[in-house]
Amino acid sequence: MKEKKNNRVLSAVGHILRQPEVSILVPLLVLCAVAAILNPNFLSRSNIADTLNYISLDFIIAIGMTFTIISGGMDLSVGSVVALSGYSTGLALVSGVPTLPAVLLGLAIGALIGFVNGAIIVSFGIPPFITTLGMMYMVKGVVNVLSEGRPVYPFPDAFNALAQTRFLGFPAPIFMALVLLIVASFTLRNTSFGRSVMAVGGNEAAANTSGINIKKIKILTYVLTAMLAAFSGILLASKSGTATPGAGDGYEMNVIAAVIIGGTSLSGGNGSIVGTLIGCAIIKVLNNAMVILSVDTYWQNIVIGAIIILAVIVDTLRRRKMLTGGVQKAQPQKKQSRARGEQNG
Amino acid sequence: MDDFVLEMRHITKRFSGVMALDDVTLCVRRGETLALLGENGAGKSTLMKILSGFYPAGSFEGEILLEGKKKEFANTSQSEKNGISMIYQELNMHNELTVAENLFLGHWKKNRAGIVDWKALRRDARQYLDMVGLSFVQPSVKLLTLNPSQQQLVAIAKALANHPRILVLDEPTAALSEEESENLYAIIHRLNQEGITCLLISHKLDEVFAHSDRLIVMRDGRMISEHQTKTAQVDGVITEMIGRELENYYPKQEVPLGEVLFEAQDVAVPYPYNRSKNIVEHVSFQVHKGEIFGLCGLVGSGRSELVNAIFGKLPFSGGQFKLEGCPYFPQNPRKAIENGIGLVTEDRKADGLVGLLNIEENLTLSSMGELTNALGVFQKEKERKTCGFYFEKLRIKAQDMRVRVQTLSGGNQQKVVLGRCLMAHPRLLILDEPTRGIDIGAKNEIYKIMNQLVAEGYAIIMISSEMPELLSMSDHLLLLANGKSLGVVPARQYTEDEVMKLVTGACTLENIREV
Numbered sequence: 020m021k022e023k024k025n026n027r028v029l030s031a032v033g034h035i036l037r038q039p040e041v042s043i044l045v046p047l048l049v050l051c052a053v054a055a056i057l058n059p060n061f062l063s064r065s066n067i068a069d070t071l072n073y074i075s076l077d078f079i080i081a082i083g084m085t086f087t088i089i090s091g092g093m094d095l096s097v098g099s100v101v102a103l104s105g106y107s108t109g110l111a112l113v114s115g116v117p118t119l120p121a122v123l124l125g126l127a128i129g130a131l132i133g134f135v136n137g138a139i140i141v142s143f144g145i146p147p148f149i150t151t152l153g154m155m156y157m158v159k160g161v162v163n164v165l166s167e168g169r170p171v172y173p174f175p176d177a178f179n180a181l182a183q184t185r186f187l188g189f190p191a192p193i194f195m196a197l198v199l200l201i202v203a204s205f206t207l208r209n210t211s212f213g214r215s216v217m218a219v220g221g222n223e224a225a226a227n228t229s230g231i232n233i234k235k236i237k238i239l240t241y242v243l244t245a246m247l248a249a250f251s252g253i254l255l256a257s258k259s260g261t262a263t264p265g266a267g268d269g270y271e272m273n274v275i276a277a278v279i280i281g282g283t284s285l286s287g288g289n290g291s292i293v294g295t296l297i298g299c300a301i302i303k304v305l306n307n308a309m310v311i312l313s314v315d316t317y318w319q320n321i322v323i324g325a326i327i328i329l330a331v332i333v334d335t336l337r338r339r340k341m342l343t344g345g346v347q348k349a350q351p352q353k354k355q356s357r358a359r360g361e362q363n364g
Numbered sequence: 365m366d367d368f369v370l371e372m373r374h375i376t377k378r379f380s381g382v383m384a385l386d387d388v389t390l391c392v393r394r395g396e397t398l399a400l401l402g403e404n405g406a407g408k409s410t411l412m413k414i415l416s417g418f419y420p421a422g423s424f425e426g427e428i429l430l431e432g433k434k435k436e437f438a439n440t441s442q443s444e445k446n447g448i449s450m451i452y453q454e455l456n457m458h459n460e461l462t463v464a465e466n467l468f469l470g471h472w473k474k475n476r477a478g479i480v481d482w483k484a485l486r487r488d489a490r491q492y493l494d495m496v497g498l499s500f501v502q503p504s505v506k507l508l509t510l511n512p513s514q515q516q517l518v519a520i521a522k523a524l525a526n527h528p529r530i531l532v533l534d535e536p537t538a539a540l541s542e543e544e545s546e547n548l549y550a551i552i553h554r555l556n557q558e559g560i561t562c563l564l565i566s567h568k569l570d571e572v573f574a575h576s577d578r579l580i581v582m583r584d585g586r587m588i589s590e591h592q593t594k595t596a597q598v599d600g601v602i603t604e605m606i607g608r609e610l611e612n613y614y615p616k617q618e619v620p621l622g623e624v625l626f627e628a629q630d631v632a633v634p635y636p637y638n639r640s641k642n643i644v645e646h647v648s649f650q651v652h653k654g655e656i657f658g659l660c661g662l663v664g665s666g667r668s669e670l671v672n673a674i675f676g677k678l679p680f681s682g683g684q685f686k687l688e689g690c691p692y693f694p695q696n697p698r699k700a701i702e703n704g705i706g707l708v709t710e711d712r713k714a715d716g717l718v719g720l721l722n723i724e725e726n727l728t729l730s731s732m733g734e735l736t737n738a739l740g741v742f743q744k745e746k747e748r749k750t751c752g753f754y755f756e757k758l759r760i761k762a763q764d765m766r767v768r769v770q771t772l773s774g775g776n777q778q779k780v781v782l783g784r785c786l787m788a789h790p791r792l793l794i795l796d797e798p799t800r801g802i803d804i805g806a807k808n809e810i811y812k813i814m815n816q817l818v819a820e821g822y823a824i825i826m827i828s829s830e831m832p833e834l835l836s837m838s839d840h841l842l843l844l845a846n847g848k849s850l851g852v853v854p855a856r857q858y859t860e861d862e863v864m865k866l867v868t869g870a871c872t873l874e875n876i877r878e879v
Contacts, residue, residue, distance in 0.1 A: 210740045211732035217721060218729055224715035228677070229729035229784060230701035288720040 042333075043282060043297050050301065054308035061311055068189050070307045072258070075196035078299040079251040081274045081281075082203045083244030085295045087147075088278055089207075090240045091220040091287030095151040096136060097248040097274060099158035101267025104129050104249035106162055109171040109262030118177045122253055129249025130242050132158060137238030155271065162264045172261035182257035192254050199247075204292040216240060220287025276323065277302050280330040301326070368432070369394040369561050370415075370530055375426035377410055377419065377585075384410045385424070386585045392530070397552060397562040399572045399593070402582035402605055403831065408565050411582075412532050415563075416450045417443035430529075441470070447529035451519050451536055457507055464489035464503035467522045492521040497547045511638075513540045520548065524555075531555065532563045535664075537571060549575045567662045569598060569868045581605055598870065602861045614836030615808070617815045621839065622653030624689075625823045626674075626792050631683035633666060633673045642681060643669050647849040649842050651792065656814060656824045658838030658855060660831075661867050665844040667827045668710055671794045674825075675707040676700040687792075701730055706785030708778070710796040710827070716781040719770030723762060724751045726769050726780050730788040754783040758813060775806025782813065793817065794825045799833060811837060831860045845869050 054061040080097050087094050108125035112118070132154065139150045184191045207213035215236045218226040227233055248267075256262040281298030283290025302323065309319045370392040377385040385407045392398050400408045413419050415428065417437030428435050430446055437443040440450075457466045464482075465472070467489045475481045489503035496517045507515060516536065523531055533552075537545040552562050552575065566572050572579065572593075579596055581588040581604045588604050632645040644666030651657045659667045673680040676694030685692045687703060694700050697707070709716045717726055728735055728747060735747045748765075755765055758779040762772060769780050778798065785793060795814070799807040814824060814837060828834040834841065835855055843850035845867045858866070858876070865871045 205741075209742050209744075211736045211742070212740055214721075214725060214728065214732065214742075217725075218718045221718035221720040222715070225718050226729070228675075228697050228707065228709055228715045230698040230788070231729065231732075232698060288718070 040282065040291055040294050040297065043280060043294060043301065043330075047297055047301050047304065050304050050308065054304065054311065057308075058311045061308065064188065066307070066311075068193075070303055071193045072190045073307075074296075074299050074303045075192040076251050076255055076258075077270070077274060077277060077303065078196050078296050079192075079199060079254070080244070080248045080270060081277045081295045081299050082199055082292060083240070083247035084274050084278050085203075085281070085283050085290050085292055086207070086216055087240040087244045088275075088283050088285065089220045089287055089290040090216045090237060091223065092140070092147040092237060092240060093151065093275070094133075094136065094241060094244045095148065095271045095275075096132065096154035096158055097244060098267040098270035099155045099162065100129050100132055100245050100248040101252035101255065101270055102162045102264060103132070103158050103165075103252070105252035105256040105262045105266050106166055106171065106264060108253050109174065109256050110165065112174045112178055113171050118175060118181075121178070122181075125253045126246055126249050129245040129247075129252075133242035133245025134238060136245065137241035140241070141234040141237050166264040168264060170261045170263040174257070174260060179257055179260050182254045183260075190258070192258070195254070200292060200296060207290075207292055212236070212239065217288060221289065273302060274299075276327045276330075279327065279334065282334065284334055285331070298330075367394045368392060369430070371429040371432075372411070372415065373427050373429065375411065375414060375424055377414060377424040384585050385414075388426075388582070388585070388587050390580065390587070392561055392563065393578075394561055395556050395559045396577040397556055397564055397575060398578045398580060399564045399566065399576035400580050400582060401569075401572065401601060402588075403829070406582040406605075407585040408582055409534060410585075412450065412534060412563065412565065415443065415448060415530075415532065416440050444526055447527065448532065449523035449526045449528035449530070450532045450534070451523050452534050457515065457519060457522070459508035460506060462504050462506055463493070463501060463510070463518055466507050466518060467492060467503070467525050469522070488525070489521075492525050493518075495524060496521045496551060497544075513544050516540055517544065517548070520551070528560060530561045530563065532565075534565045535567065536564070537566065537568060545571065567868060569602070569865075569870050573598065598865075599861060602864050605864070614833060615811055615815060616837050617819065619654040619815075619818045621655050622821065624650045625653050625687070626651040626825075627686040628674070629684050629686070631670070631673070631685070632681045633669045633678065634681045636669060636672075636678060639679070639681075642847065644844060644847055644849065645682070647683070647842070647844075649840075649849075649852050651823045651825060652839075653791075653821050653823050654818045655839045656818055656826055656837050658834045658841045659825065659827045659844065660834055660841045660863060661844030662829075665867065666847060667844060668796055670844075671707065671796055671825060671827060674700070675705060675794060677707075701788050701790075704789065704791035705794065706730075706788060706790030706792070707794045708781050708785055708796060708798055710800070712774075712777050712781050717769050717777055720768065722766050722768050723755065723760065723772075723780055724748070724765035727751045727754060727765075727783050727787055730784050750787060751783075754787055758783050758786075759809065773802075773806070775802035775809070778802055778806070778810065779813075782810075786817075790822070792823045792825065794827075796827045797829065798826065799828070799830065807833075831863060835860055835863065843867060843873075 051061070060066060080101070084094060084097065104125035107128055108121045111121035111124050116124070136151055136154055139145055140147050182190060182192050186194060207216070215226070215231050218229065218231055219233050219236050223233060252267060255266055277298035278290070278295050279285060279298070280301055281291065281294030281296070283294060305322065305326070306319060309322065368391050370390075372388065372390040375385050375388045376383070388407070388411060390411065400411070402408050410419075414424055417440045420438045421436035428437070435446060437446070458469070461469070464486050468485060473481045473484045473488070486503040493499065493501055493503065498514060498517050498521065501510065501514065507518065510518065520533075520536065536548060540548060549571070555562060564572065564576055573596070576593045579591040579593055579601060581601060583605060591601065627650045629648050631647045632642045635641050635643045647670060649657070659670065661667050669678055672678040674685060674694060676696045676699055685694065692703060700707070713719070718729070724747070728751065735750065736742050751765055760776050760779045760783070762776060769777055772780065782798075798810055802810070814826075818824060826834065826838060838855040840852050841855050841863070842852050843863070843866050846869055850866060850873055862876055866873065866876065
C-alpha cells in the first residue's frame with residue numbers, strides 16, 4: 020500500500036518534472052536559495068536589479084538564437100555583432116548623428132550581417148556553424164579596424180537614457196526584455212513564421228513538401244538573431260556610457276548555452292522562449308552567486324562548462340524517452356509483474 | 365537424403381502486431397540457385413534480413429540451421445563469419461572510400477605493426493574485381509567515381525571477398541545493363557559449380573526463369589509453393605504471386621469522368637542522382653476530373669520520380685505538363701501547391717510529417733496563408749474549425765488534435781498527411797503508396813476516402829506496388845517498364861497476371877494476347 024502511494028506521488032512529481040520549463044525552474048530556484056542563504060546580499064535590491072539587467076541583455080540575444088536553433092541552425096557571430104553595432108552606433112553619436120538614426124544604423128548593420136549569414140547558408144548549403152564562425156571573425160576584424168582598439172564616448176544623455184532610465188527602481192532593459200519575451204513567445208506559438216521555424220527544424224524535407232519557403236524562413240531567423248544582438252549591443256553601450264571594441268566577447272557561447280539549458284534541442288524542431296529566459300537566468304545567477312561568494316573566476320568557468328554538458332545530457336535523455344514513449348510506458352508494468360512473481364516464489 | 369546447406373524452420377516475425385512472416389520454412393541445397401519470388405511486401409526481404417542477422421536471434425520465432433547445426437546470429441557480422449554474404453537492394457557502401465577499402469571494410473589486412481597493408485589490400489582487391497568483370501577499375505579510386513552498375517558489381521565483389529557459402533542477392537540486376545546482368549549470372553553459375561549456394565530475389569521474371577534451379581513463391585508472409593524452374597510455368601507462378609480473395613476488399617465506386625484536368629506530354633524525368641540519364645522517357649497521359657489514375661510499374665521504374673517532377677521536387681528533362689489546358693511548369697512544391705496539386709509522399713516519416721508537431725499543427729502546414737491574418741497570426745477559431753473538419757472527415761483516431769503525430773499509428777499518420785494536402789484545396793491529388801505499412805482496416809478507410817474525393821470532383825494519381833489495389837481502384841493505368849511508358853490502358857482491360865507480365869518485360873502490349 021505504502022509503495023503504491025509512493026509510486027503515485029512519484030509519478031505525479033515525475034509528470035511535473037517532465038515539463039521542460041519546470042524542470043529547469045527548480046534548479047534555478049535552488050540556486051537562488053543557496054546563494055541567498057550563503058550571502059544575504061544576493062537578495063539586496065541593487066543586486067537583484069543588477070542581475071536582472073545582465074540577464075535581460077543576454078536574453079534579448081538568446082531570443083533570436085532560440086529561433087535559429089529551433090530552425091536547425093546556429094549563430095556564432097552574435098558576440099561580434101554586439102561589438103560592431105554598439106561601436107558603430109557610438110561612432111555615429113560622437114560624430115553628431117542624433118540618437119534615433121544612430122540606433123537605427125546599429126540595427127541595420129545587424130540586419131545586414133544576419134542577412135549575409137542566412138544567404139550564404141541557404142545558397143551554398145554551407146553548415147551554419149562554419150558560416151557564422153567565419154562571420155564572427157570578419158565582424159570582429161571590422162570592429163578592430165574601425166576602433167584601433169580605442170573605445171568611443173561620451174554619448175548624449177538621450178542615448179544614455181535608453182538603458183539607464185529606471186522604472187520602479189529597475190533599469191529599462193528589464194522591461195524591454197519582458198515585452199520581447201511576450202512578443203517572441205507569441206510569435207513562436209501563434210504565427211505562421213513560428214510554426215514554419217518549428218517545421219523546418221523538425222523535418223526540413225516535410226516542410227519543403229508542405230510548401231514552406233525554407234530559404235526565406237532560415238534567412239529570417241538569422242536576420243532576427245543578428246538584429247536582436249545589435250539591439251543588445253546598443254543597450255550595452257548605453258548602459259555603460261561607452262562603446263568598447265571588446266564588448267560582446269564570448270557572448271555567443273553564453274547565449275547558446277542558455278538556449279540549450281533552457282530546453283531547446285540542438286537538433287532543432289522544438290524549444291521554448293521561457294525556457295531560454297530561465298537558461299539565461301541560471302547562467303547569470305550562477306555567475307553572480309560565485310562572484311558574491313568570491314569564487315575564483317577560473318572555477319566559475321569550470322562550473323558553467325559542467326552545467327552546459329549536464330543540460331545536453333538531460334536533453335538527450337528526454338529525447339530518447341520521447342522516441343520510445345510507448346515502450347517506456349509498458350516497462351513499469353513488466354517490472355511490477357516481475358516483482359510480484361518474486362514475491363510469490 | 366538431401367544435402368541441405370541451410371534450413372530456416374518455422375520462422376515467424378511480427379512488426380508491432382503486423383505479421384511479416386508466418387511460419388515460413390526454407391530449405392536450401394548446396395550449390396543451387398534458389399529464387400524467391402513474390403510481390404513487394406511478401407516477406408522476401410524480411411526473411412533474408414533474418415538470415416543475415418539484421419534482425420537478431422530472439423526478435424523472431426523459429427530456428428536457423430547451417431549444415432544441420434543450429435545457429436543464432438546476434439548481428440550481421442556473426443552471420444558473415446558463418447559464410448553468409450548479403451547484397452542488399454540499397455547499397456551499403458561508402459562513397460568517399462576507395463574501391464579496395466570498401467571491398468574489405470572491417471577486415472583490412474594488417475602487418476605485424478598493426479598498420480594496414482595497403483599493397484596487399486590492393487592486390488587482393490584486384491583479384492575480386494577481375495572476378496566480377498571489373499578488370500578496368502583501379503582498386504585505389506574512390507567508389508563515387510564509379511557509375512551505379514559498377515558500384516553494384518563492386519558490392520558483389522565485396523560479398524565474394526567474404527568467401528561465402530551462401531550468397532544472397534536482393535535485386536542484383538536492378539541497376540545493371542543486359543550485358544552486365546548476363547556477366548553476373550555467369551559468375552553465379554561458376555559459384556554454384558564451386559559449391560556456393562545463391563539465394564536470388566528479383567522482380568525480373570525472365571532472368572529468374574533463365575538462371576535459377578528452383579523457385580519459391582511467397583505471398584503475405586507465407587510460403588505458397590515450390591517449383592523446379594525447368595518445369596515451372598510463368599503464368600502459374602504469377603498467379604501464385606498475386607492470387608488472393610478480392611471480393612469487396614476494394615470498394616471502388618464508378619464516378620463519371622469529367623473534363624481533362626491534367627496532361628503530361630512526352631515527359632522525361634532524369635535519375636535523381638544522375639541528371640544526365642533519364643529514368644523514364646516518352647510519358648504521355650491525361651487525368652480527368654473524378655478519375656483515379658494509376659501509375660503501374662516496379663520499384664525503380666521511375667513512378668515516384670515522375671510524380672515528384674509533377675510536384676516540383678525534381679526537375680524534368682523534357683516534354684511539358686498542362687493543367688486545365690494551360691501550360692504548367694512546376695518549379696518547387698510551393699508553386700505546385702499554389703497550382704492546386706497535392707502530394708502524399710511515399711515515405712511519410714521522411715518527408716510527409718513533422719513528428720514533433722501535433723496533429724493540428726501538421727494539418728495547417730500547407731495552408732498557413734489562409735489561416736492567418738495579415739500579420740501572420742493564426743486565427744484560432746478558424747484554425748480549430750478547419751482542422752477539426754478534416755480531423756472528423758478523415759476519422760483520425762486520436763484523443764484530440766494536440767497529440768504529437770509521431771505517437772500515432774501509421775494509418776492515422778497517413779490521414780494527417782492527406783488532411784494537410786486536402787486543406788490546401790488541391791484539384792489534383794497525388795498519392796504515392798498511400799497504403800504502405802498500414803493495416804487492412806486503415807487501408808479500407810483510405811480507399812473510401814479516395815472514392816469520396818473523386819466523387820467531389822478531385823482527380824487522383826495513385827502509385828502503388830500492390831497490384832490488386834492499383835487495378836481495383838484505378839480507372840486508367842499508365843504502364844511503366846524498363847524506363848519507358850508502355851501507354852495508358854483502362855484498368856479493367858488486363859488481369860493482374862497480364863499487367864505483371866507487361867511491367868516485368870515478360871511480354872509487350874502487342875503480343876500479350878497471343879501467349
